[in-house]
Amino acid sequence: MGNKLNNKKGDNMTYTANQIEAIKHLNEYVEGGDFWEEAIKPEEATNYAWVTDMINILLENGWTQKTAEGTIGSLIEQGDSISKYEHMNKPWDLEYNPTKKPEWLYLVHWINLDKEVA
Secondary structure: OOOEEOOOOOOOOEHHHHHHHHHHHHHHHHHHOOOOOOOOOOOOOEEOOOOOHHHHHHHHOOHHHHHHHHHHHHHHHHHHOOEEEEEEHHHHHHHOOOOOEEEEEEOOOOOOOOHHEE
């Protein structure tokens, strides 16, 4: 059973231990990003990421491929810590997308786990 976490809309979300641990690593990613200093409050901070970027963050922290993929997928599905930003299929995106297939770029939102996990 996961811990309760209040999302930005005031609803209660239930997170698994894996999701909470992933959010901690994703928070560090947001804190190291270009927009951290611009956020008025940490809860408003975001950073762009591809799915492979987020999976690699977890892999670098000892996760297995399968667990990292499942956890990131579940966080995307819940939508409060990771949300879709833009479907990238413009020619200038091909430099970052060698498969030349359209991909979603995501926004990773900073979540205050210390304050909100009950």
